[in-house]
Amino acid sequence: MDLESIRKDFHALSEGLIYLDNAATTLTPKPVIDALTSYYAYYRANPLRSIHLAARKAEDKLNEARHTCANFINASEKEIVFTRNTTEGLNMVANGLNLGEYGGNIVVTALEHHSNLLPWMRKCYKEGRELRIVFPKRSDGVITVDDVAEKIDEETLLVAFTHVSNVLGTILPVEDIVKVAHEHNTYTVLDAAQSVPHMKLDVKRLGVDFLALSGHKICGPTGSGILYIRDTCFDKVEPVFVGGGSIVDVETTHFTYAEPPSKFEAGTIAYCEAMALADALKYVSQIGFDNILSHDKKLIRLAHELIGDIKGLEIYGPSPNDKTSLLAFNINGLDPSEVAMILDSTSGIEVRSGHLCAQVCTKRVLGQPNGIVRVSSYFYNTEGEITKLADTIKHIVDTMVL
Ligand SMILES: Cc1ncc(COP(=O)(O)O)c(C=O)c1O
Structure with missing residues (x-):
């Protein structure tokens, strides 16, 4: 199935936003x-x-x-x-x-x-x-x-x-x-x-x-x-x-x-x-769960590849093989909510930040008192969107991290 073509079913995607907060809630298709x-x-x-x-x-x-x-x-x-x-x-x-x-x-x-x-x-x-x-x-x-x-x-x-x-x-x-x-x-x-x-x-x-x-x-x-x-x-x-x-x-x-x-x-x-x-x-x-899984893997691998090596950024959680299409990270010295706000205001990229209603995990497992930034994709997201996310994160790190 051509996942690119089903993007037209989702009104929010036609507004130019990059919606990467699918773990919070997914978009609803027109049908x-x-x-x-x-x-x-x-x-x-x-x-x-x-x-x-x-x-x-x-x-x-x-x-x-x-x-x-x-x-x-x-x-x-x-x-x-x-x-x-x-x-x-x-x-x-x-x-x-x-x-x-x-x-x-x-x-x-x-x-x-x-x-x-x-x-x-x-x-x-x-x-x-x-x-x-x-x-x-x-x-x-x-x-x-x-x-x-x-x-x-x-x-x-x-x-x-x-x-x-x-x-x-x-x-x-x-x-x-x-x-x-x-x-x-x-x-x-x-x-x-x-x-x-x-x-x-x-x-x-x-x-x-x-x-x-x-x-x-x-x-x-x-x-x-x-x-x-x-x-x-x-x-x-x-x-x-x-x-x-x-x-x-x-x-x-x-x-x-x-x-x-x-x-x-x-x-x-x-x-x-x-x-x-x-x-x-x-x-x-x-759409089929096989298609969804392979698309998930493609995007999360790309995210790790493009974002994983950025200096001043820490990724939490397992490798792409052991998880769904979800990337948790922090940029050194920046509050996760600040990062989420910059992604939104500069590039229209919507992600979640903070404790994600899981404080035992963010505070006690990850040791992050202010939580994390979470990127979560679904079948309607594209490689282009992940690339834009990576470019924006690089820009934030280059301009804001001392
Ligand atoms: C793992 C997990 N459990 C439970 C919930 C609660 O879902 P809802 O707010 O739809 O009740 C969420 C929502 O993010 C979740 O991610």
């Missing part, structure tokens, strides 16, 4: 925006509620979307809970999962986004459990299965970890970690926010019990996301929200839950967004 608009125009009746024709039409479309989402990660439809984003999905698990009596420990990694750290930190605090944080032994921030295995013991109840670090792009060995965790009978929770845009996810192969992702990270609408709950875990999770649509029977003293996924979807969900999320997943699938 997905059109689909979303059409759902608001032609499918505007509450699905799973009324029995009139319009509501049934919306319900059919929503069921179709759930089917697409389930296929996309190789789950069954009842295992797909529509959420607003990854954060909501992870909080639903942390707040709803019954881990039994007080005590025991929960294992996370030092690379976690706050969305996959704070819910567990709070759960440990509330439930009297120990939070164990796995720090990488390698200086490039790679976390191995042995690093994680060292923290897991007979007292471990759950292991929550990211698939891909949003700071370094590091890819964690999910299947190996899940194997060790399950040997110790613990639950496994995967934060797939940064992996879903770049690699084919298969929950059966990965073997995790829970997985959360956000639609806006993969060309979908904001306010759309998926929480995968493995069917064997359904009765271990109490829904955080109760209300309309999540029950089958209510009396004055008690109520009976509906079957999943409705049990976990109380209230009117963002159904137009959920429908358009399915369109986004189809759009990205058509």
Whole structure:
């Protein structure tokens, strides 16, 4: 597929900006925006509620979307809970999962986004459990299965970890970690926010019990996301929200839950967004993860090649072979936010700076009190854009670093 030609689908790219902040949120292509608009125009009746024709039409479309989402990660439809984003999905698990009596420990990694750290930190605090944080032994921030295995013991109840670090792009060995965790009978929770845009996810192969992702990270609408709950875990999770649509029977003293996924979807969900999320997943699938991966590799190798040798600049994280298309760096003596502002104001290059909602990683793993600069590309970025980024960084270093 000619990736250059699909740039026309993205309005922001026609404005001359160089958008390299895709790990924060991706751009939404016109076909997905059109689909979303059409759902608001032609499918505007509450699905799973009324029995009139319009509501049934919306319900059919929503069921179709759930089917697409389930296929996309190789789950069954009842295992797909529509959420607003990854954060909501992870909080639903942390707040709803019954881990039994007080005590025991929960294992996370030092690379976690706050969305996959704070819910567990709070759960440990509330439930009297120990939070164990796995720090990488390698200086490039790679976390191995042995690093994680060292923290897991007979007292471990759950292991929550990211698939891909949003700071370094590091890819964690999910299947190996899940194997060790399950040997110790613990639950496994995967934060797939940064992996879903770049690699084919298969929950059966990965073997995790829970997985959360956000639609806006993969060309979908904001306010759309998926929480995968493995069917064997359904009765271990109490829904955080109760209300309309999540029950089958209510009396004055008690109520009976509906079957999943409705049990976990109380209230009117963002159904137009959920429908358009399915369109986004189809759009990205058509491009193909093999194409996305090889494009990712091409751009990240080029970035390392052009930026890696610049004096006065430090790159963090592993080599291009061991990560997604993400480059974390600092320029000596300059605040990361200053660098991001100069890139934007002088060349229209948009990148992220600071702690990236992962302070344990930026401060404790990388030792950077003000965080880092992050460049993150997607399939619509070009080699020309990376070259312009490198030229601008060189210029900043030449003119501002003493
Ligand atoms: C690894 C990771 N987890 C979780 C999140 C939270 O995603 P959201 O803000 O869509 O809930 C992000 C967002 O950047 C992320 O990168």
